[in-house]
Amino acid sequence: MLTVTDNARAAVEDLAQQAGVPSEGGLRIAQSEAQPGxxxxxxxxxxxxxDQVLDQTGDTHVFVEKGAADALDALTxxxxxxxxxxxxxxxxxx
Numbered sequence: 001m002l003t004v005t006d007n008a009r010a011a012v013e014d015l016a017q018q019a020g021v022p023s024e025g026g027l028r029i030a031q032s033e034a035q036p037g038x039x040x041x042x043x044x045x046x047x048x049x050x051d052q053v054l055d056q057t058g059d060t061h062v063f064v065e066k067g068a069a070d071a072l073d074a075l076t077x078x079x080x081x082x083x084x085x086x087x088x089x090x091x092x093x094x
Contacts, residue, residue: 002062002069002072002073002076003077004077005076006033007078009060010060011086012062013029014086015086016043022080024061025061026043026046026060026063027042027061027062027063028041028062029041029062029068031067039072045048047061048063052066054076062077073084075091075092075093078091
């Protein structure tokens with residue numbers, strides 16, 4: 001299952017608060033329809049019925065589209081320190 005670092009959790013929480021996302025909302029990761037093999041991240045007001053809800057600790061929620069769950073299974077969501085502004089990276093667990 002995709003893991004979420006403390007840095008990513010804090011970044012998601014900050015972004016959600018700034019965007020006015022309701023408490024049941026969060027960051028959703030889904031496969032990109034435009035670019036197969038890539039993922040799209042979006043703040044959403046609630047998960048889709050088939051989404052995996054990964055992070056239910058505190059005020060931060062991360063949802064993974066059912067079709068993307070297997071591809072993300074051995075990865076970690078973290079923040080990208082080189083990004084200007086909020087940025088996320090997916091890295092192998094380990």
